[in-house]
Amino acid sequence: MKIGIADTMFATIDMFRIAEKAIVDSKEDVTIERYTVPGFKDLPVAAKKLIEEYSCDIVVALGMAGAADIDRICATEASTGLIQAELLTNKHILKVFIHMDEAKDDKELISITHNRVYKHTQNALALLKGKEMLSKDAGKGIRQGFEDEGSIE
Numbered sequence: 001m002k003i004g005i006a007d008t009m010f011a012t013i014d015m016f017r018i019a020e021k022a023i024v025d026s027k028e029d030v031t032i033e034r035y036t037v038p039g040f041k042d043l044p045v046a047a048k049k050l051i052e053e054y055s056c057d058i059v060v061a062l063g064m065a066g067a068a069d070i071d072r073i074c075a076t077e078a079s080t081g082l083i084q085a086e087l088l089t090n091k092h093i094l095k096v097f098i099h100m101d102e103a104k105d106d107k108e109l110i111s112i113t114h115n116r117v118y119k120h121t122q123n124a125l126a127l128l129k130g131k132e133m134l135s136k137d138a139g140k141g142i143r144q145g146f147e148d149e150g151s152i153e
Contacts, residue, residue: 001029003030003128004035004054005034006034006050008037009037009038010063012100013110016062019062022117030128035054040074040075040097043081044085047085051091058094058127060120063097063098065099092127094121096121098145102145
């Protein structure tokens with residue numbers, strides 16, 4: 001199995017290293033293919049190329065948005081492009097976006113980033129094993145980046 005990791009130069013935290021650690025920690029027999037681009041809006045083509053040209057079975061797209069309104073717009077555009085790439089390739093592309101303004105300080109931003117990237121990479125590894133692998137956690141209010149919400153049932 002092959003997992004693609006698309007990351008950006010704009011991120012202020014090395015998100016790839018966190019994803020790589022999650023894969024190594026899993027001890028799964030997975031090959032990693034990395035594709036680094038300048039920023040958010042370049043992620044869709046990187047993810048599509050990882051699938052079509054580098055034969056990745058799934059992609060984790062890592063991006064960090066600044067705090068300005070234009071950064072949120074770019075993140076939305078990137079997300080829309082990644083969804084289109086998913087539909088064109090019929091492969092999952094997990095969108096792992098961090099917004100610099102969702103934390104009160106750098107320490108919290110680092111914590112959110114590590115949590116979200118690590119957990120989403122684990123989700124990607126689970127999806128590689130089959131569509132039922134995440135079913136046991138459905139409806140449990142599980143989050144990536146923050147504490148779980150928990151089930152209300």
